[in-house]
Amino acid sequence: xxxxxxxxxxxxxxxxxxxxxxxxxxxxxxxxxxxxxxxxxxxxxxxxxxxxxxxxxxxxxxxxxxxxxxxxxxxxxxxxxxxxxxxxxxxxxxxxxxxxxxxxxxxxxxxxxxxxxxxxxxxxxxxxxxxxxxxxxxxxxxxxxxxxxxxxxxxxxxxxxxxxxxxxxxxxxxxxxxxxxxxxxxxxxxxxxxxxxxxxxxxxxxxxxxxxxxxxxxxxxxxxxxxxxxxxxxxxxxxxxxxxxxxxxxxxxxxxxxxxxxxxxxxxxxxxxxxxxxxxxxxxxxxxxxxxxxxxxxxxxxxxxxxxxxxxxxxxxxxxxxxx
Numbered sequence: 001x002x003x004x005x006x007x008x009x010x011x012x013x014x015x016x017x018x019x020x021x022x023x024x025x026x027x028x029x030x031x032x033x034x035x036x037x038x039x040x041x042x043x044x045x046x047x048x049x050x051x052x053x054x055x056x057x058x059x060x061x062x063x064x065x066x067x068x069x070x071x072x073x074x075x076x077x078x079x080x081x082x083x084x085x086x087x088x089x090x091x092x093x094x095x096x097x098x099x100x101x102x103x104x105x106x107x108x109x110x111x112x113x114x115x116x117x118x119x120x121x122x123x124x125x126x127x128x129x130x131x132x133x134x135x136x137x138x139x140x141x142x143x144x145x146x147x148x149x150x151x152x153x154x155x156x157x158x159x160x161x162x163x164x165x166x167x168x169x170x171x172x173x174x175x176x177x178x179x180x181x182x183x184x185x186x187x188x189x190x191x192x193x194x195x196x197x198x199x200x201x202x203x204x205x206x207x208x209x210x211x212x213x214x215x216x217x218x219x220x221x222x223x224x225x226x227x228x229x230x231x232x233x234x235x236x237x238x239x240x241x242x243x244x245x246x247x248x249x250x251x252x253x254x255x256x257x258x259x260x261x262x263x264x265x266x267x268x269x270x271x272x273x274x275x276x277x278x279x280x281x282x283x284x285x286x287x288x289x290x291x292x293x294x295x296x297x298x299x300x301x302x303x304x305x306x307x308x309x310x311x312x313x314x315x316x317x318x319x320x321x322x323x324x
Contacts, residue, residue: 013052013060013095020051023059027085033209033231034079035059042203043196049076052099058091060084062099072309073100073109077191078238080133080273081294083113083121096124100299108300108309118295126297134281134289135234136270142261150286156250157257163249164215164223166258170205172197175212175225178241185244186277192239197227204229210238213258215251224251228259235263236273256287 024037033039040049040061052060060083063074075083084091100109113121118128136145146154169175176194183190204210210229214222226240237259242252256272263270272289275281285291300306 012098013054013091015050016053017051019053019055020059020061023053023057027057027059029232030086031231032082032085032233033229033236034076035061035082035085036231038203038207039200040076042199043078044076054084054089054091054095056089058084058086058089060091070107072107075111078236078273080112081114083111083117083297087114087117091120093120093123096121096126097299107305108298110296110298113295113297115293115295118297121295121297121299124299126299128295128297130293131276131296132281132291132293134272134275134284135292136260136263136287136289138264138267138269140264140288142264145260145288148288153253153283153286156253158250160215160223160250160254164217164251164254166255167214167216169212169214169225170201172201172212172227174214174222175201175227175239175241178222178225178243179239180241181243182241200229201227213255215249215255217246217249221246223249224255226252226255226259228262230263230266230268234269234271235259235266236271238273253283253287260287 021037024031024035037051044063048063050062050064052062054060061076061079063076065072065074109126111121112131113128118126122128149157173194176190176192176197180190201210201212209231210227213226213228215224216222222243223246224240224242227238229236229238237256240252240255260270270289272284275284275289275291281291298306300309
């Protein structure tokens with residue numbers, strides 16, 4: 001048990017891989033993909049994330065990142081909308097700033113949370129701001145969804161369907177290359193290596209909870225690639241990319257439509273897993289998705305550090321609103 005200098009009646013979070021694993025196993029039927037120990041190990045490495053757990057049955061994975069001599073706390077990549085699980089569990093508010101004090105060199109902490117969790121984070125000194133993703137409900141009727149799409153989306157998907165085939169790939173290199181190319185066109189950085197994506201793809205394949213879809217023409221050229229992962233509730237569009245050197249046949253929307261149909265057949269919600277960039281959000285909305293809100297929260301050691309970090313981020317990724 002982590003020792004505290006604070007109130008003695010407050011039960012503190014523990015940094016315990018064993019407790020985290022035990023609780024994750026107990027909650028396995030309901031546990032979201034992004035909280036799964038196997039997922040975190042594949043994405044980050046077994047010893048590169050902090051398995052925080054609470055004896056009341058709550059888990060909270062945290063990452064301690066280092067930039068030279070400086071450190072900061074954040075969530076594992078791809079997590080969106082929940083800081084801890086189960087979301088309805090109430091964590092003692094004094095526990096939250098206490099976590100930061102365990103890492104005296106950490107300068108700031110950034111996470112995403114549900115609206116209910118945001119109240120506790122605000123009480124613990126976090127500043128919050130709204131964010132959103134786009135989702136399609138699991139009960140949506142594919143035929144009605146198709147009719148509700150705008151004409152451009154239907155035309156692109158139909159055109160692609162005449163020239164391209166959707167194939168499953170087990171190689172993350174093409175996914176990484178096309179994702180990096182697409183992000184570069186939008187002046188955004190690629191934050192994941194091909195090795196990281198391959199680890200994820202391999203791990204998802206072992207438990208049958210993820211696949212890379214590619215749009216391939218009759219000559220074998222890959223026009224686009226999309227990485228879909230899923231748990232017992234939702235299917236997520238993790239990332240994708242388009243080869244702009246080839247004729248534009250609507251490959252990206254074609255693959256998204258394949259992913260949506262796959263999710264609905266499985267009885268899952270489809271989550272586009274983003275959409276804060278207006279042009280991207282418009283594409284997701286055009287395919288029948290609804291905007292769903294969550295909260296981004298930040299806690300800085302001082303106003304000076306806050307200003308320095310935000311300035312650095314804007315210089316590093318000026319077009320990435322979510323990153324800021």
